[in-house]
Amino acid sequence: MKVAVVVNTLKVGGMERVAVNLADAFQSQGHQTDLIYLKNRKVELKPYDPEIPVHLFDLKKDVFKTGVGALWFGACRLSNVLLRKTFPLFFAYAEAQAFKKRLTALEQESGQPFDLIVFRGHGTFEHIWPLADPRFVFACESVQPQEHYGKLSRWAFNQLYGNRHMVCISNGVMDNFQEMVQRYDIRPKDATLISNPVEFDYIAQYPDAGRDVLHSKPYILGLGRLNPVKNFPLLIRAYHHLVETQQIEQDLVIVGEGKERSSLEALVQELGLTERVSFKGLQTPSYPWFRHADVFVLSSKSEGLGMVLIEALACGAPIAATNCPGGVPHIMRGELSHYLSDMTPEALADKILSAMNTPKTESYQRDVELSLAQFDGKNIVDTFVKTYAAK
Structure with a gap:
């Protein structure tokens, strides 16, 4: 054709x-x-x-x-x-x-x-x-x-x-x-x-960068366009909750650009997180950032599908996501569904912590493979x- x-x-x-x-x-x-x-x-x-x-x-x-x-x-x-x-x-x-x-x-x-x-x-x-x-x-x-x-x-x-x-x-x-x-x-x-x-072969072959080249400390990753639908304020507040209640070592790294950047930076300053949250701007392709993240978090209000979740899974990153309208549940099947969150900072913080700390079993890996096969x-x-x- x-x-x-x-x-x-x-x-x-x-x-x-x-x-x-x-x-x-x-x-x-x-x-x-x-x-x-x-x-x-x-x-x-x-x-x-x-x-x-x-x-x-x-x-x-x-x-x-x-x-x-x-x-x-x-x-x-x-x-x-x-x-x-x-x-x-x-x-x-x-x-x-x-x-x-x-x-x-x-x-x-x-x-x-x-x-x-x-x-x-x-x-x-x-x-x-x-x-x-x-x-x-x-x-x-x-x-x-x-x-x-x-x-x-x-x-x-x-x-x-x-x-x-x-x-x-x-x-x-x-x-x-x-x-x-x-x-x-x-x-x-x-x-x-x-x-x-999703071009899985290209992702697998894409050259890696050492984590220290990307960010000097372990990190939680948020990635996407900085606009209202992607709901980065929720991620920042969930991260703040983790810092306050769990004393986690990971920084929060946000990769992307958009019209909300200045307001997000203001929120970070308001919450006293300036030393722990880094805005990295637009980085493409994003595969190295996924590979070295302790967890990738999608905090969107809605997603037609959620391509970044698929790419994160293909790169081996643990994931947590809001249970938002659209295609996210289409990806988060089987054991992956355990990491779907309600849209509150406390609920998302709980799923982030669980995704980082729960050992990934063989059945979890099978569910990842079954999910990726759809794409x-x-x-x-x-x-x-x-x-x-x-x-």
Whole structure:
């Protein structure tokens, strides 16, 4: 098959990393694969396979080149004042035509049409929803608020999901999607559970760094974008509880960047933890940090799946996580479920301590292997091909 994987940007993030991994997985299974991104932002992620072509379809720029694009942009901005969050829906009427033109030109240049085009994430297929193409597959990466578009939610979700091939990446996302289908009487062509691939071979082969190179003391690791959904204040307060009640030796290391960094640093200072909490900024790939952590902690309020948990397990790190809506329970099966926490500092602190101190039995290791097997790239590509090759 000739396959395209489409994503909004190639910045560091879970959805973006999944798009890259999926392109690599298709290519490694012998499918000719292209990776397309839609916004002219800094490229921080690339496929591991250098043979995979990467294309920027700068839709906004293309729309403005038409002459009337700026007028349409202004009209859509005005509509967004009256009807919140509708700008991307209406601007997509122009962007979709720009995408179609770019796609046609790419196919003509290669001399071969695409057989399958997979869009990763709600924000990605917002740009092209007016197009009806049987080759399109829309992958839901996260749990969407069911009133996302206010009074236009019923119309908007029917436009986005109606008569589409839909993929949900976890049981939690599928449950949310089916609730939305029932609530708004949406009729997709189909909805299939296909999880996200992880390149385990690449992780295993990635060169290590000594722990002292990363951080001079044993550490508890938090990693991700510093935004409200990732809920790092909960992790910091849980760590503070451990310091106060257990006198633990580990520092807290936070890897990532985002708009909440200054407020998180202020919280650390308020709790008197300045000497024990380190902000390391963006570090990619993150595998060495997982390998040397005494425990990796996910403190999110919600997760479509939780790719960092999968990567942490693949690197051999003990893990603890909040039992949040979405895909985390899809990963934390069997004995791993013992390390799921309620969303309070005390509960999360208890699970962190347990994850660090409980010996990992053979049955625990089997559950880790069974969990990771769900995200094997070959199996995921085979599922895509079997599901969509004949459609």
